[in-house]
Amino acid sequence: MQLYPLFADLSDRPVLVVGGGDVAARKTSMLLKAGAKITVGAPVLGPQLREWVQQGRIAYLPGAYQSAWLDGVWLVIAATRSRPLNARIAAEGHALQRWVNVVDDPALSSFQVPALIDRSPLLVAISSGGAAPMLARRLRERIESLLDPALGSLLQLAQRYRSRIRARYADLGVRRRFYDWLHDDIVLASLRASQPARAEQQLVAALDDYQEPKQQGSVVLVGAGPGDPGLLTLRALRALNEADVILHDALISEEILDLARRDATRISVGKRGGGTHTPQPSIHALLLEHAKAGRRVVRLKGGDPFVFGRGGEELEFLRTHGIAYEVVPGITAAVACAAYTGVPLTHRDHAHSVRLVTAHCQHSVDDLDWAELAREKQTLAIYMGVGQLEKLTQQLIAHGRRAATPFVLVENGSLPQQRTLTGTLGELPTLAARHAIGAPAMLILGEVAAHAEVAHWYGELLSNPSHQAIPAPRHLADAA
Structure with a gap:
């Protein structure tokens, strides 16, 4: 072991920082959090350090470094741009038995500042002894995601x-x-x-309570996002690592499930047209069974639990039965698919609002307010509509939406196999059939969809030689 790990109490203890730039400001910021009594010495100070001096939070020694600055301090940070000067500060500090850190120069330092995870009073410090600071930072990021902020x-x-x-x-x-x-x-x-x-x-x-505390069951409704594991939130990742039981939808990928606690029980409660179907009352019964048994249950849903995910029904059921619950939102498919095709859902020139619509069956299509949906200056984001494209197109055009309105149809949004189809509303069913677009797919309809022609960046953009490209908005066309 090269270094001896310790946590120093610097509260109200004198510390010297030599240097006036951004690096010195970063080191000073950490020392302020530790409650140190800080003096900064430099010919000139950057704006952040000047502000702290004006606020009386730190003292200032103007001018070039002097050996007398080391008198009475416990710890020294050398953060100048001159290695000879840093070497001089280190040598003089060591001679006086001061702890000295020279930024990014472990050979001159008597201690290293680790990569830190702060959940005060819990602190987790990671050090590579100065050999690989970037690796220490990467490890910090990974551990950070697993530690609850609470x-x-x-x-x-x-x-x-x-x-x-x-x-x-x-x-x-x-x-x-x-x-x-x-x-x-x-x-x-x-x-x-x-x-x-x-x-x-x-x-x-x-x-x-005179009884030993007993483990109480709970449920977390977790949005898994559109499919890309990188789009999971940190809180979702923590919930997966704490789960005893995971009830997951059919569209949850193995890559996401692999991020969960290894010994958690996984139960598929998928709902797919024409395939295995788990009725909602059965899902409710499973939630209740495992929570009552004292287990931590994650109900893992694609997208966001409260956007066409029946999260509201499940939360109401849990509340009725006195089960503790939390909700972790996820990135819903409309937001993800728009982002992964370069399409803004709102635009001050083209779309003042967004409507999220589901069209998974004939009944849901018949219940839609077509006159409202056909209005201009809005974007329609239609979930689960691949099987109803003919009806959607007919109704929208019949109620006044222009047949030339641009669309983007995104299959397997955010996944490596994503395909993006562009065109106009009048040709939507024909183009979707020609390219065999299947579920899961998100339909985005409105003038903003034209952005995909020039801003698309992820996956395959399906070309349609039979039709002319949709004109992109002027500022994008000029940039291209």
Whole structure:
């Protein structure tokens, strides 16, 4: 082990930073968070350092470095652009037994500043000993995604009640199980939901209970996004890594499921036309069964749980049965498919609003307000409409939408096999049939769809030699 890891208490202790640029400002920012008493020395200060001086948060020594600056300080950061000057600061600091860090120069340093994950009072530090700082930063990013932001608040709460917890649970094994419950159960969920008073009440209630705390089941409705694992939110990833049971839709990819906790039970509750179909009451029954058994359940849905995902029905069911729940939103298909084809859903010249529409069956199509949908200056994002393209086209044109209105039809949006079909409304059914577009596919209709002709960037753009390219908006055509 090259370096001895330690966490230094610098609160109100004098620290010197030599240098006035952006690097010195970044180091000063971290030292301010640690409560250090900071003096910055440099001929000139950058705007951020000047602001902190004016606010009285740091002291300033103007001019070139002087050896006397080292008097009385505990720690030194050398952040100048001159290696000879940095070497001089390091040598003089070491002679006075000061801890010295020379930025990006481990050979001159007596300590390294690690890549840090801050969930105060929890700190996770990663160091490569200066050999590979970029690797340390990448590891920090990966670990960061797994640590709940509410952990800091949880530890602060546990710290306040530490003596009471020790008195209440004198047996070490029982106390350990209590802390396992505290770190994993309803208290953390309440803090995650920004309800600190409720979290404290739950902790106090558990301390007053003469029974050992029992694991309570819960459900998290998680939006998995359109399919690309890279579009999962950090909170969704954490939920997958905490799950005991995952109830997932048919369109959830193996790449996303592979990110989940390895020993979690996976249950497919897919709904696909013409194939296996899990009725909604059966899904409700599974949620209730596993939550009542004390398990942490993730209901993993494609897109967003509250956009044509029946998330509202499932949440209402959970609330009725007294099951604790959370909702983690996901990127819905309309937003993802538009982004992956370079199409803005709104545009000040072409679309003042967006309508999200589902057309998965004849019944849903018949219930649509066609006069409203046919209005100009709006974008239609139509989910599950591949089987109804003929009817959609007929009704929109019959109610006044121009046959020349541009469309984008995106199959397998955000996935490697994405295909993007462009054209005009009047030829939509013919072009979709010619290219054998199948589900899942998102239809985006409106003037903004013309942007795909010049701004498309992902997957295959299907060419249609039989029709003339849709004119792109003027500013895009000029840029091209």
